[in-house]
Amino acid sequence: MIEISNLTKRYGSINAIHNLNFSVKKGEIIGFLGPNGAGKTTTMKIITGFMAPTSGSVKIAGFDVFENPIEVKKRIGYLPETPPLYSDMLVKDYLRYVAQIKGLPSSQIEPGVARAIEKANLGQVQKRLIGNLSKGFRQRVGVAQALVHNPDVLILDEPTVGLDPKQVIEIRNLIKELSGDHTVVLSTHVLPEVTATCQRIIIINKGEIAAEDTFEGLSKRMTSTRRFYVKIRRTGDFEAQVKKIVGVKGIRPGTAGNSYEVELDKNDDSNEMLAEAIVKSGAGLMEFRSIDVSLEDIFLKLTTTDVAQQGATL
Amino acid sequence: MTKILYIANRDFKSYFTGLVAYVAAGLFMMLMSWMFFNVFVYFANNQYQMMAQGNHQSFSLNEYVFAPHFSNVNVILLIMIPALTMRLFAEERKNRTLDLLMTSPLTAGQIVAGKFIAGLGIVWTIIGTLALYPIVTSFFGHFDKGPILTTFLGLGLLTSVYVAIGIFASSLTESAIIAFIVAFVIEMFFWVIGWAGASMESAMGQTVFNYLSIVGHYADFTKGIIDTSGVIYYVSMAFFFCFLSQRVLESARWR
Structure with a gap:
């Protein structure tokens, strides 16, 4: 579903990501893990067509993101780090607007909005102004926004940030439910999130893939x-x-x-x-x-420098 | 096309969910009414004096009331339009909602077109209130309707340029204030460029600067002249600044 080859992005002389290669099969949930500044968000922005890479290519469902951006964008639901919300709109109006600009046929707009509201559990706030919602609800509106046009691919940048533990569990369950029909790429630096939801983990550090495997595979390999x-x-x-x-x-x-x-x-x-x-x-x-061996150990071992590694023995 | 209208619809409505549209329209109508009152009183005094001197030739309402009144509008639009358009892109950048537009199946051209229609919609709604003055005056006096119509055509074209400049300025930054200032300066530049024409020695230079002046063409419209070069000037200027905004938006991907 997603194929990334030799992806490189440079900001001036800084290599944000360097020669990334990976692919995601249909229906898979993969976790994108890495310390702050590892290049997670950059990679996601490139996948969604928001940003152009310095070199390399991204293909979604066979369409190249840069040759066919419209086709690709139709198939992607994206939740950025900051949910893109208009604080002067009602939740339901906002979701309807998103459905419209995502190019959903007019007959499918209302069902799509209703489904997104139900999945993100927004029923009680659908008639409220987004600006008046709490952070947790805003985050859920952000998730609903990514789902509203029923995209094949979901790119979620830290989807559970700012949620209370109960909501975190709800969102994780929602993400798990989505697998199968949808391909999900989610980034996080909350490690248990990955073990709880993802089938495969990609650990990225300093713009390069440090490891890519299932959680079991990783822990086996590391010890x-x-x-x-x-x-x-x-x-x-x-x-x-x-x-x-x-x-x-x-x-x-x-x-x-x-x-x-x-x-x-x-x-x-x-x-x-x-x-x-x-x-x-x-x-x-x-x-x-x-x-x-916890994911923390693996994570630390893979992402810390040699000096620090001596402290974090496995 | 429908997507353009969806964007335009959302942005147009958002003027009314806040106070922006009401404040702008309220201030605009207040100022315009005050100006109209002054122009009209001046006209009435002159007319009265003429009649007192036994001269029964009457002044033209078109020439002494509407032409100056509608020229004054231009000054107010110069400030009002940047204030209305400054948020169109700057706010989207600041609230990160531009991410939504940029990751939706939309071209940069569609986004700019939607914003342009929304901006033009609110501006035309507000200047639509200007129709009240000729309508009310027509109950009491006789004047030529033609120049009024050409003035509105001119206003429509003129404002489309201001809106396009405003959108371009807004696309450059995430600060609405900076967008306002940039738009105002660009507008002023095309305003004062006409003055440069006056002080030019070569006839060629004069023609060029006069043609580029945003006010000169508008003056023709208030006199009842539809000059095709004016129409072309306004349409191409509006298109040019929309095109620049489209390039700015597109380039965001490469930064």
């Missing part, structure tokens, strides 16, 4: 070892004893008192041996659990 959190009652020479066990790669004191983080080879035997050894040592085992 050759496994980590355990161990808490004991009596330390003694615990550290030295553990180090002797086959398969233990390292041990370091954990955050709480009498606790350790033990790094192990990735096989089940060493798990068992470690557990057995600790119990036998008579140190008084209090707690023993594996530490999951």
Whole structure:
């Protein structure tokens, strides 16, 4: 559905994005993840035809964004960072206007508006002035605006910013519902959002793709070892004893008192041996659990510089 | 085409959801009425004096009332129109709603055309109130209707140039105040260019500067003359500034 090849955008001498290549299949939801200034918004602006790239091409449903902008724009719903709202319009009038300029045939305008209102859960505010709405509702009007012409592709730039936790869940569910019929690209720097909604993650850093995979794939790829959190009652020479066990790669004191983080080879035997050894040592085992690799860890590892990386060991 | 009208419709209506249209129309009518009153009183005094001297030849209402009155309009439009058009693009840029227009299946030309129609709509609505003066006067006096009609044609053309300049200025910036100032300066430039013509030595220079003057052509219309060169001048100026706005909008993609 979306094909991006060798996309580069330069602002003066600064490379905002450099040689991006990726594609999104129909019905997929992909999460675009990256620190501030990584080039997420720039990429999205280029996909929507708002901005021209320095070089490279973007194809949506087979149409090139720059040779056929009108065809492409008909198929895209875009929620920018700041929702494009006219504060002097009523919610319903605004959505009708968006439907009109998106080129929806007049017979489909009213149904389209009604559907967008229902999906974004705006029923109670549809007769209100946008300028008087709270931030959360404005954001939802922004989402409704992107949906109103039932586009094949949805580009959502940080769709849950400014929403309360309940609304965040609603919007995430809405986005999940949209998959299948719609192709969704959403950007965020809220990491749990990606695990909650996206089928595939693209991590972008300094304008280049740092990783592209499913969440499971990423966490598998990022780890050759496994980590355990161990808490004991009596330390003694615990550290030295553990180090002797086959398969233990390292041990370091954990955050709480009498606790350790033990790094192990990735096989089940060493798990068992470690557990057995600790119990036998008579140190008084209090707690023993594996530490999951979180998206934060992957994210940090992929996006931080070498200096910082030493602090953020995996 | 329908999309152009959708944009025009929204922008036209938004003049009325705020105070803009009411304030502009109110002030405009107040000023125009005051000016009309003065011109008319001056005319009546002169006429009275002539009659007191036993001269029964009457002054023409066209020449002594409507021509000066409608020339005065031009001065007010010079300020009023930039104030009405300054927000058309600047506001959209500032509120980021331009993003919506730019990512919708619209060409830059369609967006500019929509804005132009909306701006012209509000301006023509307001100057439409000027029709009241000849209508009311026609109950009491006799005057030639022809020059009044050509004046309105001239006003229509003149305002389309001012609106186009206003839109161009607005497309340049996200600050409405800057848009106002830029539009005013451009209008003033085409206003005073006629004065340069007067001080030119070569006949060629005079013709060129007179032709470029935005006021000169309008004066013809108030006298009841439809000069095709004036019509062409106004239409091409309006088109030129709309075209510039279209280029500015298009270029936003490359910045």
